[in-house]
Amino acid sequence: MSQHVRARSRTSKRVAVAAALGLLAATAAWVNAPHDKPDGARGSRALDDRPTAAAASVAAADRAAARTARDPSQGLTGVSDETLARIPGNARQLVLVTGKAEDSSESTLTLYSRPGPGSDWASDATWPARNGAHGWSPPAERTQGDLTTPMGVFSLTDAGGLLPKPPGTKFPYDRSRLFVPSGQGVNGESLAGAFDYVVAIDFNRERGVSPLDPRQPDGEDKGGNIWLHVDHDGPSQGCVGIPKEAMKALLQSLDPAAHPVIAMGPAGF
Numbered sequence: 001m002s003q004h005v006r007a008r009s010r011t012s013k014r015v016a017v018a019a020a021l022g023l024l025a026a027t028a029a030w031v032n033a034p035h036d037k038p039d040g041a042r043g044s045r046a047l048d049d050r051p052t053a054a055a056a057s058v059a060a061a062d063r064a065a066a067r068t069a070r071d072p073s074q075g076l077t078g079v080s081d082e083t084l085a086r087i088p089g090n091a092r093q094l095v096l097v098t099g100k101a102e103d104s105s106e107s108t109l110t111l112y113s114r115p116g117p118g119s120d121w122a123s124d125a126t127w128p129a130r131n132g133a134h135g136w137s138p139p140a141e142r143t144q145g146d147l148t149t150p151m152g153v154f155s156l157t158d159a160g161g162l163l164p165k166p167p168g169t170k171f172p173y174d175r176s177r178l179f180v181p182s183g184q185g186v187n188g189e190s191l192a193g194a195f196d197y198v199v200a201i202d203f204n205r206e207r208g209v210s211p212l213d214p215r216q217p218d219g220e221d222k223g224g225n226i227w228l229h230v231d232h233d234g235p236s237q238g239c240v241g242i243p244k245e246a247m248k249a250l251l252q253s254l255d256p257a258a259h260p261v262i263a264m265g266p267a268g269f
Helices: 003-032 053-067 081-086 244-253
Strands: 093-099 106-113 122-130 152-161 173-175 198-201 227-230 240-242 261-266
Touching (some): 106 244, 122 244, 198 244, 227 244
Parallel strands (some): 093 261, 227 240
Antiparallel strands (some): 093 106, 106 122, 122 240, 152 198, 152 261
8 A cells, every 4th residue: 555545544534533522522512511491491400500508408497487487476465565575585474464445344364485585475374354343554543442453564473372372383372361351342242262362463562572461662552462363253453353273273383483474454555
């Protein structure tokens, strides 16, 4: 074979190899490139377009937060923003007394609890209740004998009663024969048994002493001895009355370590 023929043969082989390599490269580029599908959807994304694990986690958290948006009322009903703001942040138990109207003696008592500061409140139990015969009044306007219940937020620290404390009671409890009401209720009903169980509401009183303690730090003209006690089938002179079994259950539930408070007033107070 002549030298000219051998050179031409080598050139032809090089061209064939180059063509084959070009075809392989083109095929690889076509396989890895995004292609339009008939419906306009894109094909598989490039690897560096995939969301990272951190981004996916943030997106999931955002979706969860949107599903569980914070309830601005913190789980409570019938109270104003002002009252909500007055409930101490460390309180984990709340007795909420919601009156039917400003001049009504009919109300509802609900015991709430929450697992920790900042959490929403959850209802544990609800009972019918009665308050002052003339309804409600702001503490600054209340006077002795006006037959109103002071509205607001107050701490709960001390208990007592004519009967022995219920099992499980955690409050300091003063059992005394002096827990015997005298006279009759506002409507002439008997008051017998009204003070079998009581929890003092810390309005115009010294804390850390028996509910029977007579001291009134803000003066006698404001009145005092405002208690949670057993309902006597009639409106009160200023206390809050609930059924006897409810008082017993309340004493077994309230825990000083949970910093319990009472918020009370007419609906929307």
